[in-house]
Amino acid sequence: MKEHNKLLEETKDEVTQIRAKQREAQAKMDKLEKELLGKWSKEKEAGKISMDTVEELLNGTSTHTRLRFQLTRLIGKQILKLSPSKHH
DSSP: OHHHHHHHHHHHHHHHHHHHHHHHHHHHHHHHHHHHHHHHHHHHHHTOOOHHHHHHHHTTOGGGHHHHHHHHHHHHHHHHHHSOOTTO
16 A cells, blocks of 8 residues: 555656646537537538428429439538548
């Protein structure tokens, strides 16, 4: 027990520094996560399409050919955003 207490005393400052760095890193990660979640929410809201429009597209209504094309492009963009990039 004496050796253990000695080790704790000898490493006290180092442990304090490590814990401070951990808190700082966690705070940065929390901030980044909040920012990214906000950005994602805004992008998600901006890309919303009404369920009526989706139903009309699924039913093949000829007057919505342009919307069908736009929906296809939107879905394609979302898939690309979710796909892991090989360029990173």
